[in-house]
Amino acid sequence: MKRLSIINHGPGIGSAWRLLLVAGISMLILFTSCSRNNSADETTVTLGYNSFLSDSFTDAPPPIEVINAELARVHPEIALQYQVMPQDMLDSLIIWLSSQDQTVDIYGMDVPWVTQFGRAGWAAPLNQYIPELEQYIYPAGLEIFAYDDDYLAIPFWGGVAGLYYRTDLLAEYGFAPPESVDEMIEIITAIRADQPSLAGLLWPGEREESLNMFFATLLYAFGGSYTTDQGGYAFDSQAGHQAVEFMRTSIAEGWSPRGLTSWNRLESRQRFVAGEAIFSWDNHDIITWLDDPEQSAVAGSWGFMPFPANPGGRSVAVTGGFGFAMNPYSSNPEAATRVLEVIAGPTVQKGFALAWGPVQHAVGLYEDPEVQEYNPNVQLLEPVLAHAINRPPSRNYAELSDIMLQELHSALTGSRAVEDALTNMNRRAAALEAR
Template structure:
C-alpha cells in the first residue's frame, strides 16, 4: 500500500520538491572517488592518512578519531552477524570512517521498511548517511528531495559496469539518484529431464512456450506452466515482463501512459489465454504469489515456471525439492519481434540529502558497489551482484551457481514504471489487470486503467 508520513500523529503524503543540487567538489572528494572507482575496495594509505575539516560525528579508534557513518538497511539475513558484520569489512579497510548499521524491517515486510526509511530521511538531521532502498522507491525518494544526486560522484565508466536496466531504474529526471547494489529478476525455470524426453529446448517465444507446456501437460506432468497473478505487487512484476517482451510500455519514457496500446492488450490477453485458451496454467495462478507457485514445481508436478533467482537454490535442496538435479533456468520468452525481458527487483544504494558527511558516505557507497564487496555480499547473503564482471569470478560460480546461470536474465532486466507515484500506480494496475484476467474484456479494462493512471501521474 502507499506509505504516508506522520506529522503530529496525522498521516500526510510526502512533499515532492525538486532534487537538491549537490555541493561543490573539493579536491579531496575528486581524488577519493577516482581512486575508489578505479579498483580500490581498501583506501590507499595516502588517502586514509588525509585529515579533513568536514562536519560529521567522530568515534575514537584506529590510532585517532574516525567519523561515524550510519547505514540504514533492511535486515537481510546471512553472514556471521547480519549486515553489521558485512559493514565491519569496510571498517577494517581504513582509518577515516566507521560505519554502524541501522537495521530496518526485512524485505519481506516491505511496507514497514519503506515507512521507517522515509521517516528517517525526512528528518534531514544527519541520522542517516547511506541507505538501501527497494528499486521501486527510488523515484519517490528523489522527488521528495531526500537524496543526494550522484551524477558527479559516479563516472561514466563505473555506470557502464552495472547492468543497464538497473542504471535506468536508478535514474530520475535524467539524474543518477541511486547506485546499483544487488539485482533480482525473473527467469524461466524448467525440468531438464522433461526437455530431454521430449527432444525440446527452452522456448524463446511465448506461443512456443504455450505449445511446449501443453505437450508436457499431456504427456508428463499435471501442470505445464506456472506464474504469479495474485492481486499484489508480484502481478505487476509478471505484467512488466509480458508487456516489455512485446515492445510495450505501461508508462513510456516521455511519461505518457500507454497501458492500453495494442502491444499491452496483446500481452495481457495472452496472460489470460494461458489459463482459458491454451489451458496450460491453472486458474489458481490468479491467487498465487511466489511461494504457492513455487511449491508445485519443486514437488515435481510442473514442467516450466516463471520465478525469481532464489528458487534455483531451493530446487537443489533435497529437504525442499523432489527435482534435485533436474532443474535449469533460462531467459524468459518474448513475443515475435520482441526481446526477452525480466522485471528488475533488488535494493539499491543512496546517500541521504541530510547527511552531515557526504564525503564519507560516498566512500562507503563506492565500497559497497565495488567488485570485491559485491562478491562477498553474494556469497554471504545470496543477493546477486549488479556488476556484470562479478559473474566471471570463480568463487561465485562455485558458491552461487544459479546467479551465473541467471546473468542473461539480469542483463535483460527492465524496471517497473519509474514514477514518484509508483505505489498508487501499482495499486491501480493490480486491480485493473486482475479484473481483466479473471473476467475478460481486456481492451476496455486497460482503456479504463489508462484514464486512472493519467489521473495519478
C-alpha cells in the first residue's frame, strides 16, 4: 500500500492480492462502461473535471472508476460521460454557464468561485434537490460551498489549516494545548526563555495565498469577520488591526523568525518537521507522515488542533478544495441529481480518501479502518473540519486575493503602516465588488 506524502511520491508497497483485486475491478468497470453505453434506455450525464479524476496516488482505484462502479450498481439506467477539462477550468465554465450551455451536467467548483457562481445563478441549489444531504456530508463542508443558504456543491477533496504543536515540549513545561491566542503566547514565552533557539510560531509570510489564509484565521480569532452586517468588507476592523499587529509583533518579539516574510508554506513546515519550533500554522497534509522517522524529527511528539481564539473570537480552519455542482441549465437534472447522490455517498467519498487522501467532509469517513490505514492520523482532522470556513467572498477572488496580498505584505515588511494597508485593502476590495 502506498501512503500519501507530499515529500515522497515514490512507488508504494501494495500487496499482490490488492493489486490483483484493483486490476480485476478496473477490468470489470471497463466492461460495465462499455456494455452500458450500448443501451438505448440509458440517460447520459456528463461530468466535467480535469484529468485528475483518472489518477490515483495510491494503489486504490482512481475516483472516476469508483464513481462509475457505484453508479452502475445503484443506477444502471444512468451512464456517466466524463469530459476532461483543461487544468484551468474557470474560463470554460464562465463561457458555458453565462450562455446557458448544456455541455456538462455536473462540474467541479473551486471554493473561491462560490460567490461569483452563486450571484450569477450558475449552480443549482442542491439542498432543494437532495434535502437529506446533511446526513452524508458534515454541515461545515457544505457551508463552504453555500451561497444565500443554498448548498451549491458537494465537497470531495480539499485542504484545511490548523495549529500543529509539540506535545513533548508542552508536557515538559507543564502546559496543555492553548485555548486562546494569549495562552499560546504565554507558552511560547515560557519555553523560549529556557530554549531560545526554538521558534515559537511558524507561518508562511511570503506574498502567496497562504498569507491571506493565515490573516483570515487571525481575523476571526480576534473576533472579526470578513464582512459587516451590511455586507461590506470588514478587513479594516479592530480585529483586522489586531490580526496584522499580531503578525508584526510575533516577528518583532522573536516568537516567529525574522526571515519568515520570504517563506512559503513548504519553507515554514520544513522547520517544524525538523523539530525547530513549538507551534506551526499549516495545512492538514503533513499529518499522514509526521510520525515517519525517516521524514520527521518530531515523530510521536506532535498534535494538531483548530487555531485557538481569544474570548469573543472564533476558532476557524480556512479551507480550500473542490466540490461537484450541478449546471442549472442541465437537460437531465433528475439523472444528474442521482449521480450527485452517489458522489455524496460513503462509497465514493471513501474512494477519494483512498486514492487522493484527505480532506473529505463525509460523516464518519475517518472512522473507517481502511481509510485510517491509507491515511495515518487522519482521525485528527474531524475536530478541525468542524471549524472549516471559506476564504473571503468575492465575485472575482483572484483579484481580491492579489489586493489582500499586496497590502498585507506591505504591512508586514514595514513599507506601509498597518492602518494604511488595511484601509487600502478595504477600499480596493469594495471597489472591486462595485465594478
